[in-house]
Amino acid sequence: MIQGLRYRRFSGVAWFWALSLVIAPLLYVVIISFMSRGAYGGVVWTMTLDNYLRIAEPDNLAILGASLTRSVGLAFVTTLMCVAVGFPLALFLVFRSGRFRQALFFLLIIPFWTNFLIRTYAWMVLLSDNGWINHLLEKIGFGPQALNWLFTPQAVLIGMFYNYLPYMAMSLYVSVEKLDPKLLDAAADLGAGPLKRFFKVIVPLCGPGLAAGSIMVFIPAMGEFVIPDILGGGTSLFIGNLLAQQFLVVRHWPYGAALSVVLMVLVGVCIALFEKYGNGSKEDLLA
Amino acid sequence: MLQVIGVSKKFGQKTALNSIDLNVSHGEFVSILGPSGCGKTTLLRILAGLEKPDSGKLILDEKDITQVSAHHRDVHTVFQRYALFPHMNIFDNVAFGLRCSRVAEPEVKRRVDEMLELANLSGQGKRTVTSLSGGEQQRVALIRALVNMPKLLLLDEPLGALDLKLRLQLQQELVAIQRRVKTTFVFVTHDQQEALNMSDRVAVMNKAKIVQLGTPLEIYEFPKCLFVANFVGNINRMDGKLRQDDAGRWVCDVESLGTYFVEPTEENKVAGQPGALCVRSEKLSLFSRKPSTVDNVAEGSIRALTYLGTHTQFDLTLKNGTGIQVFQQNTQKTAKKVFQAGDKVFVGWHTAQSHYFTGNQLQ
Numbered sequence: 001m002i003q004g005l006r007y008r009r010f011s012g013v014a015w016f017w018a019l020s021l022v023i024a025p026l027l028y029v030v031i032i033s034f035m036s037r038g039a040y041g042g043v044v045w046t047m048t049l050d051n052y053l054r055i056a057e058p059d060n061l062a063i064l065g066a067s068l069t070r071s072v073g074l075a076f077v078t079t080l081m082c083v084a085v086g087f088p089l090a091l092f093l094v095f096r097s098g099r100f101r102q103a104l105f106f107l108l109i110i111p112f113w114t115n116f117l118i119r120t121y122a123w124m125v126l127l128s129d130n131g132w133i134n135h136l137l138e139k140i141g142f143g144p145q146a147l148n149w150l151f152t153p154q155a156v157l158i159g160m161f162y163n164y165l166p167y168m169a170m171s172l173y174v175s176v177e178k179l180d181p182k183l184l185d186a187a188a189d190l191g192a193g194p195l196k197r198f199f200k201v202i203v204p205l206c207g208p209g210l211a212a213g214s215i216m217v218f219i220p221a222m223g224e225f226v227i228p229d230i231l232g233g234g235t236s237l238f239i240g241n242l243l244a245q246q247f248l249v250v251r252h253w254p255y256g257a258a259l260s261v262v263l264m265v266l267v268g269v270c271i272a273l274f275e276k277y278g279n280g281s282k283e284d285l286l287a
Numbered sequence: 288m289l290q291v292i293g294v295s296k297k298f299g300q301k302t303a304l305n306s307i308d309l310n311v312s313h314g315e316f317v318s319i320l321g322p323s324g325c326g327k328t329t330l331l332r333i334l335a336g337l338e339k340p341d342s343g344k345l346i347l348d349e350k351d352i353t354q355v356s357a358h359h360r361d362v363h364t365v366f367q368r369y370a371l372f373p374h375m376n377i378f379d380n381v382a383f384g385l386r387c388s389r390v391a392e393p394e395v396k397r398r399v400d401e402m403l404e405l406a407n408l409s410g411q412g413k414r415t416v417t418s419l420s421g422g423e424q425q426r427v428a429l430i431r432a433l434v435n436m437p438k439l440l441l442l443d444e445p446l447g448a449l450d451l452k453l454r455l456q457l458q459q460e461l462v463a464i465q466r467r468v469k470t471t472f473v474f475v476t477h478d479q480q481e482a483l484n485m486s487d488r489v490a491v492m493n494k495a496k497i498v499q500l501g502t503p504l505e506i507y508e509f510p511k512c513l514f515v516a517n518f519v520g521n522i523n524r525m526d527g528k529l530r531q532d533d534a535g536r537w538v539c540d541v542e543s544l545g546t547y548f549v550e551p552t553e554e555n556k557v558a559g560q561p562g563a564l565c566v567r568s569e570k571l572s573l574f575s576r577k578p579s580t581v582d583n584v585a586e587g588s589i590r591a592l593t594y595l596g597t598h599t600q601f602d603l604t605l606k607n608g609t610g611i612q613v614f615q616q617n618t619q620k621t622a623k624k625v626f627q628a629g630d631k632v633f634v635g636w637h638t639a640q641s642h643y644f645t646g647n648q649l650q
Contacts (some may be wrong), residue, residue: 038358123648168384178369182366182367182368182370183370183372183373184366185335185337185357185364185370186355186366186367186370186371186372187355187362187372187383188336188337188433189335189336189337189357189358189363189432190358190361190363190383190384190387190431190435191358191359191384191387191388191435192358192383193358197386200383201372204374205374207372207374
């Protein structure tokens with residue numbers, strides 16, 4: 001009884017949190033997407049469908065399509081890179097790091113103590129033509145300014161990968177940690193080599209972690225606009241840039257809100273399709 | 288068939304295996320029996336190839352397999368708590384090994400179905416393993432290993448997680464299956480009853496060593512040391528000193544209790560040596576008056592008695608304060624008790640029924 005009450009109190013907190021920090025702002029975005037823009041920016045409270053009609057114009061649709069494709073591509077490659085490095089990392093942390101496990105896991109978290117912008121600017125310093133990486137390369141004999149990577153897609157990818165890896169690694173770590181090592185022994189015993197053990201036992205059993213990690217990387221990576229701006233030099237328009245521009249530069253909030261709503265619906269549909277046709281277990285996907 | 292030659296293994300400072308020698312012949316059922324931490328699981332993991340020995344050799348069918356890794360060995364294991372793959376159904380679990388060695392799918396199906404039949408699970412291949420009872424999981428684990436026709440099957444306390452009744456039933460099933468498939472079984476357990484029940488031979492391990500290897504009867508009736516005597520079955524111990532009496536017979540003086548005939552081994556016939564005179568509980572007889580029909584008699588009183596159906600367990604305190612246990616078969620159908628708690632009684636045994644351990648046998 002007392003337990004029940006306590007849970008109810010907590011669920012009250014959760015509801016308050018969800019309402020005030022998630023649902024209310026979302027509703028606000030949806031509402032202003034149906035409003036008009038004031039002469040000096042801001043929102044005028046007269047209902048209109050103009051914003052959505054504007055999106056449907058061929059020119060705007062082309063921009064939206066191009067930036068969306070670019071964003072999805074970037075998010076996809078980022079997610080792949082994070083899986084490719086995050087999975088071995090999680091396996092190493094759980095099975096091979098021994099008594100350093102806690103310390104190494106801690107190292108994974110430490111970057112979060114620094115502001116995201118500072119971390120990203122740090123990569124600018126590292127990658128610039130006169131940066132540390134080029135100095136290092138020169139020292140080991142690659143000639144001066146061997147890499148001209150700053151403001152290139154490679155630099156954007158490095159920045160994205162660096163920023164999103166911990167989310168993937170941590171969510172995989174949780175999955176791998178729950179894995180019974182006896183199952184791997186059993187697979188080896190039955191004749192499965194290292195690769196078979198990985199693909200037939202580890203990957204299927206870490207499916208939920210992989211799905212959760214992918215969503216935690218893919219979705220924010222798709223809306224990312226700061227990293228492409230800083231490390232890519234703002235040379236190509238991502239969906240995140242497009243949105244940010246509407247809010248911060250053009251100051252057309254209703255149009256930005258309409259774009260956001262379209263994007264949210266698209267992402268929602270994607271997840272729904274993934275849940276329906278993906279082979280992962282549904283209940284774990286969004287948990 | 289399987290030869291283990293001088294295998295040793297250390298984990299850091301701790302010796303897990305100290306120069307283990309073991310020969311297992313084809314089709315034999317050998318149990319490795321020992322308390323937890325004696326190294327028996329390490330030995331099993333080395334046989335499976337999941338652990339590499341620091342020194343020593345493993346020979347399987349005349350081939351040195353010491354350096355062969357687990358997935359290339361013709362040795363399969365039934366793991367403790369089964370380690371079934373939770374993301375696969377019964378069929379896929381059993382087929383895992385065959386598919387790893389690229390057996391053609393129709394052949395996989397034929398062999399898995401055959402095994403499911405052997406395990407009384409025909410037609411249930413589609414069930415998920417999480418929906419199975421403990422006994423069923425155990426059987427799936429067994430056939431998952433057996434379907435690959437291993438030269439050697441290792442079983443790591445496979446019945447440990449089951450309740451007693453199911454365990455006894457599965458012990459019999461396991462022996463029956465072993466007789467049918469004629470695979471060599473090496474079975475690790477800490478349960479002496481299980482080892483005695485099922486095995487052709489038992490290797491008793493203690494402190495990283497095999498202390499005795501023999502048939503269940505040899506292990507039980509002729510333990511080579513106090514540890515084996517104690518670990519396998521119930522044994523009573525009276526401490527004393529060895530001496531040769533006037534007639535040249537070896538006797539043991541137990542302080543403030545009496546002098547008893549003993550049969551120490553040749554190398555242990557050293558007068559003045561402290562030792563332990565041991566007799567199993569069921570080999571002791573109770574008398575209300577001092578008997579003349581047995582070789583040795585000790586005096587004591589009944590502290591407690593417990594009626595256990597097939598037999599009654601008497602807890603006695605001997606005259607010198609030593610506590611012992613006596614089992615008496617309840618051969619008569621009667622409500623009358625011959626002995627009561629508090630009764631003064633005499634315990635008798637023949638010299639040949641006793642054991643005498645001294646020197647390093649006491650370790």
